[in-house]
Amino acid sequence: MKFNKLAAIAVAAVTAASPVLADLVFPSLSYRTGPYAANGIPFADGFADYFTLLNERDGGIGGVMTTVIECETGYSTEKGVECYEATKGEGALMYQPLSTGITYQLIPKTAADGIPMLTSGYGRTSAANGDVFSHTFNFPANYWNGASIAVSHILDLNDGNIEDKTIALVYHNSAYGKEPIRTLEALAEKHGFNLTLLPVDAPGQEQKSQWLQIRRERPDYVLMWGWGVMNPVAIQEAANIRYPMENFIGIWWSGSENDVAPSGDGAHGYKALAFHAAGRDFPLFDDLQELVIDAGLAAGDGEHVGTVLYNRGMYGAVMAAEAVKVAQEMHGVAQINASMMRDGLENLVISDEIMAAIGLQGFGPNFEVSCENHGGPGLGRIQQWDASTESWSMITDFIEPDMDIIQPLIDADSAAYAAENGIESQCN
Amino acid sequence: MLYREAGDFKKSYAEDSQTFPLKLDRWGYYVLLAVAFLGVPLVINDYWASAVLIPFLIWTIAALGLNILTGYCGQLSLGSGGFMAVGAYASYKLMTSFPDLNIMIIVLISGAITAAVGVVFGLPSLRIKGFYLAVATLAAQFFLVWLFNKVEWFYNYSASGQISAPKREMFGFEVTGPSATAEAKYLFCLVLVVLLAWVARNLTRGRIGRSWMAIRDMDIAAEIIGVNPLKTKLTAFAISSFFIGVAGALFFAVYLGAVEVGEAFGIQKSFLVLFMIIIGGLGSILGSFIGAAFLVLLPVLLKNIMVGWLGWPIDLAAHIELVSIGFIIMLTLVLEPHGMAQLWRVTKQKLRLWPFPH
Numbered sequence: 047m048k049f050n051k052l053a054a055i056a057v058a059a060v061t062a063a064s065p066v067l068a069d070l071v072f073p074s075l076s077y078r079t080g081p082y083a084a085n086g087i088p089f090a091d092g093f094a095d096y097f098t099l100l101n102e103r104d105g106g107i108g109g110v111m112t113t114v115i116e117c118e119t120g121y122s123t124e125k126g127v128e129c130y131e132a133t134k135g136e137g138a139l140m141y142q143p144l145s146t147g148i149t150y151q152l153i154p155k156t157a158a159d160g161i162p163m164l165t166s167g168y169g170r171t172s173a174a175n176g177d178v179f180s181h182t183f184n185f186p187a188n189y190w191n192g193a194s195i196a197v198s199h200i201l202d203l204n205d206g207n208i209e210d211k212t213i214a215l216v217y218h219n220s221a222y223g224k225e226p227i228r229t230l231e232a233l234a235e236k237h238g239f240n241l242t243l244l245p246v247d248a249p250g251q252e253q254k255s256q257w258l259q260i261r262r263e264r265p266d267y268v269l270m271w272g273w274g275v276m277n278p279v280a281i282q283e284a285a286n287i288r289y290p291m292e293n294f295i296g297i298w299w300s301g302s303e304n305d306v307a308p309s310g311d312g313a314h315g316y317k318a319l320a321f322h323a324a325g326r327d328f329p330l331f332d333d334l335q336e337l338v339i340d341a342g343l344a345a346g347d348g349e350h351v352g353t354v355l356y357n358r359g360m361y362g363a364v365m366a367a368e369a370v371k372v373a374q375e376m377h378g379v380a381q382i383n384a385s386m387m388r389d390g391l392e393n394l395v396i397s398d399e400i401m402a403a404i405g406l407q408g409f410g411p412n413f414e415v416s417c418e419n420h421g422g423p424g425l426g427r428i429q430q431w432d433a434s435t436e437s438w439s440m441i442t443d444f445i446e447p448d449m450d451i452i453q454p455l456i457d458a459d460s461a462a463y464a465a466e467n468g469i470e471s472q473c474n
Numbered sequence: 475m476l477y478r479e480a481g482d483f484k485k486s487y488a489e490d491s492q493t494f495p496l497k498l499d500r501w502g503y504y505v506l507l508a509v510a511f512l513g514v515p516l517v518i519n520d521y522w523a524s525a526v527l528i529p530f531l532i533w534t535i536a537a538l539g540l541n542i543l544t545g546y547c548g549q550l551s552l553g554s555g556g557f558m559a560v561g562a563y564a565s566y567k568l569m570t571s572f573p574d575l576n577i578m579i580i581v582l583i584s585g586a587i588t589a590a591v592g593v594v595f596g597l598p599s600l601r602i603k604g605f606y607l608a609v610a611t612l613a614a615q616f617f618l619v620w621l622f623n624k625v626e627w628f629y630n631y632s633a634s635g636q637i638s639a640p641k642r643e644m645f646g647f648e649v650t651g652p653s654a655t656a657e658a659k660y661l662f663c664l665v666l667v668v669l670l671a672w673v674a675r676n677l678t679r680g681r682i683g684r685s686w687m688a689i690r691d692m693d694i695a696a697e698i699i700g701v702n703p704l705k706t707k708l709t710a711f712a713i714s715s716f717f718i719g720v721a722g723a724l725f726f727a728v729y730l731g732a733v734e735v736g737e738a739f740g741i742q743k744s745f746l747v748l749f750m751i752i753i754g755g756l757g758s759i760l761g762s763f764i765g766a767a768f769l770v771l772l773p774v775l776l777k778n779i780m781v782g783w784l785g786w787p788i789d790l791a792a793h794i795e796l797v798s799i800g801f802i803i804m805l806t807l808v809l810e811p812h813g814m815a816q817l818w819r820v821t822k823q824k825l826r827l828w829p830f831p832h
Contacts (some may be wrong), residue, residue: 078789087789118777118788123730123737128525128774135521150636150732154652170634219623221634221734228633245623248736459633466570466640467651 069113070106070370070382072097072363073133075143080120081249082274084304085355087346089144090116092359094345095338100367102337107370108380121274123147134159139370139387142362144168146222149182154467157181162388166362167192167298167321171225172459174421176392179460180472183391183420185365186413187321187447190455191424192297193226193269194447195319197233199295199428200267202442209238214265216256216272216280219245223271226297230269232451250276257283270296277305285312292317295428301438302354306431314433317441319426322361322410324438326352330405354438361410368404369394392417411444417473421456424449477825493675510664515657523656524729530770531663532724537750537762538674539717544748545757546678547710548690549599553611555743556618557715559735560588561722563628566637569650569727570630577642577649581666581723588719589712591618596711600704603693615744622735638732650727659728666724670717675759677713686710687757718747753806755813764814772799 076090077083097112106112115136117129126148130141141156141163143149149169156163157180164183165173171190173182187195200208215230217223227243234241242265244256250272257280260268268289272280277300284294292315296305301318331352339348350356373382373390382390394415401407413422425444432439463469482497484490494500518527536554543549564584568575595614599607622628629637641651648654649662677683685706688696697703726733733739746769754765773795780791810817824831 076788079792083789116788118781118792120792123733124529127730128521131521131524146634147636147734147737150634150638150734151730154638154731158652172633220736221636224635225633248740455633462632463638466638468641 069111069137071113071115071133071137071139072366073129073136073138073141074114074116075119075126075129075133075141075145075148076116077119077121077144079118080122082121085274085299085302086121086144088302088350088353088355089359089362091344091346091350092356092361093142093363094359095334095343095351096360096363096367098338098343098345099334102341102343103333107367108374110380112367119143119145119148121145121147123151127151130155134161137383139382139384140164140366140391142166142366146170146225147220150221153179153182159384160388161384162391164362164365164391166358166365168222171421172456172463174419174424175456175460176415176417176420177460177471177473178464178469179420181388183415185394185415185420185422186396186411187298187424187426188421189225189271189297190229190452191421191447192319192426193229194233194452195424195426195428195445196269196295196297197230197237197239198445198448199317199442201237208266210240211267212240212242212263212265213267213269214242214244214260214263216244216246216253216260216268216270218250218272218276219247222273222299226269226271228455229452232455233448236448236451246272246276246280248276249274251279253279253283257287257289260284260289261287266293268294270294270300272296272300272305276300277302278308281306281313281316282309284316285309291315292430295319298354298358298426301429301431303436303438304353304355306433307436311433313431316431317428318431318438320354320429320438320440321426322357323408323440324352324354324357324429328406328409333405357409364404364406365394365396368396368400391415392420424452477822477828479826493679507668510668511661515661518656518660520656523660525774526771527660528663528729530766531660531667532721532729533747533750533766533770534667534763535670535724536718536721536747537754537766538670538759539714539721540747541751541754541757541759541762542674542678542686542717543710543714545751545755545761546683546690547686547707547714549596549707549710550604550608551611551714552608552741552744552748553595553614553618554718554747555739555741556615557588557592557718558722558725558743559618559622559739560591560715561585561719562726562733562739563622563637563735564588564719565723565727566630566639567628569640569642573640577644577662577727580642581720581727584723585716585720588722589716592711592715592718593708596708596715599707599711612741612744615741619735619739634734636732636734637726639727642727650731652731654728663724663728666720670720671759671763674717678759682706682709690757749803751813753803753813755815758813758815760818761813761815764818768814769799772802 074090074093077086094114097114100107101111115133117133119125119129138161146168149165152163162181167187169184171188173179173184174188230241246253246256270280294316296318298319306313306316338344369390372393373386374380376389377386392415397412411425424447427440427444428442429438430441477498479496494503540554543551561584564587565580568580598610629635639650641648647658649658685701688701689706750765750769753768755761776795780786781788
């Protein structure tokens with residue numbers, strides 16, 4: 047008897063869980079467990095909640111419901127492969143793995159399977175060259191843009207002259223953390239500053255020696271490329287050695303509430319890059335609160351809404367949904383497939399009117415994607431943490447990266463990839 | 475009744491010393507090989523290949539390698555992850571430097587390079603034993619990972635330090651790269667597993683294997699009866715590292731396609747291989763297969779049951795998966811400290827006597 051009941055529940059669960067093929071399917075390779083869970087959870091929640099909102103409010107996109115299939119990777123590349131293989135047959139339209147390691151692995155696989163991948167603000171920077179990386183998109187900004195924006199900000203603070211200043215880079219000793227080095231080296235040559243590299247081994251709980259070196263050498267500015275537990279530890283260490291927080295700038299992955307909150311007042315004045323806004327002062331959040339969170343349909347417990355990483359997950363979903371609309375219009379069908387989705391991403395235009403229609407005016411930059419440029423304009427802003435109100439505030443407008451430095455690097459790196467893998471030009 | 479040697483006459487020394495002395499065993503082995511080579515490729519798909527079978531085959535090679543060193547020769551090693559990294563980076567450098575070289579040769583040369591590195595890190599084993607040796611091999615693990623992170627030559631000066639496997643073919647079929655089919659990748663790994671398991675089996679029951687076991691059981695006594703500890707320990711390190719290097723090369727080139735040393739070959743991989751041989755059975759070829767199967771397949775199975783069938787939330791399933799695998803490991807070790815291979819041996823003994831146990 048008991049067994050029958052269990053079996054009935056199992057059958058019900060299977061029918062409820064298995065996606066109907068006539069949906070727009072978005073796999074979410076999330077990580078709600080492991081050392082990076084604190085960052086993975088809000089991102090996955092934001093991603094899922096926006097699609098829930100579209101289903102509840104608009105009946106999907108263009109009349110077709112959306113489905114998010116979550117698969118737990120734990121930030122491990124092996125589980126990432128398993129999740130990719132498990133979900134790609136379910137009609138997956140697009141991947142957003144939120145891991146540079148998994149991205150590197152999926153770049154050739156997604157191109158072979160014809161499924162696009164969007165890696166906003168992470169992944170392989172040279173994927174911005176759409177001529178070589180046909181199925182990978184990394185708009186609106188990438189690591190090299192980030193490095194250049196941070197240096198531009200420092201230039202602004204010093205009236206354009208940072209000759210003989212010292213900038214230290216504290217970075218996660220992995221593919222992710224190493225990405226900006228080349229750009230920073232080129233920028234150091236151009237602007238004449240000294241660059242000190244301080245790698246931190248994963249996961250990053252132990253940073254005493256790196257911060258001792260900073261304390262001894264007193265670099266004028268510290269940049270950070272960290273993720274997971276590395277961020278709060280670094281900010282705490284910086285506070286411990288009384289490093290001036292306004293000279294400490296993190297990449298957008300080192301600028302969430304999780305990272306600064308543990309240090310309390312010590313983190314006051316810490317700066318981070320951003321390619322979208324934090325907080326919930328946008329009309330969209332009213333709908334989200336009413337139709338998703340109050341209705342009990344939220345992916346998480348709703349406490350992360352409006353935090354930096356929640357908003358980033360939601361922004362990823364927003365761009366995916368807008369690309370679906372473009373694809374539906376281009377091909378005249380509502381039930382698009384992965385290759386139409388790729389066309390949609392490649393012809394995506396984000397303007398003030400579109401963002402206003404979503405209810406997110408001023409949330410992110412305006413940009414256009416093209417066949418050659420999968421990276422967008424690479425605009426970013428600087429946000430600063432206010433420990434008394436526990437909120438981020440934007441202190442600059444969108445800053446343009448130094449494409450004179452970045453574009454040759456992108457061209458060289460993507461040309462090397464094309465030569466190694468025998469890829470031919472796909473635009474024209 | 476069914477499973478016994480009565481009537482199974484041996485007419486030559488070769489027949490008497492074969493690996494599977496019982497006819498039933500032998501036939502079982504042939505059927506298994508036939509299914510693996512002819513049956514599985516007909517039904518395999520991308521998910522089964524990438525999530526289940528290829529990792530199982532690759533980890534089996536690594537477990538065989540560590541079993542030679544730890545299980546047969548008694549030298550505890552925590553450097554397996556680092557040695558796998560040597561195999562992976564060696565294959566990457568070979569693939570990119572010599573684009574025309576056959577992938578099978580690349581994998582074997584990568585194994586040979588790892589063997590040389592393994593011998594160097596095996597030298598301390600002549601002076602230190604047991605846990606102290608484990609610490610020395612731990613140093614190898616950390617040093618090698620640091621080396622591949624630090625020296626840009628190993629990853630061809632790429633911006634991020636990631637290495638990606640280019641396309642390589644074998645008999646006209648791609649076995650590495652994104653468009654390699656599941657069948658080709660699976661068969662490529664399977665051939666190497668069967669070949670290496672055969673080599674391991676025959677090494678361990680020959681002169682070399684007996685000298686390993688003599689050193690394992692009591693090194694002073696072994697030395698007195700004429701076993702040279704230098705040669706014996708270093709051959710164990712060399713052959714073990716060869717296996718682990720091949721596993722590392724396959725792990726990178728065939729299975730993942732792109733790796734980053736800290737994440738893919740960290741200390742947790744060394745422990746994973748060690749757990750495989752402890753759970754499967756130290757000093758047993760079959761144990762290496764069982765241990766790899768247990769630690770690779772069980773998590774996938776549990777995940778599919780909990781998420782796919784029962785529809786549980788993925789984070790809950792991931793936590794329960796960790797708890798239940800830990801529990802099963804403890805249970806197995808309490809009930810059968812000699813590993814799962816011993817369970818199979820006991821079963822065979824009982825089957826031979828069945829149905830008259832006395």
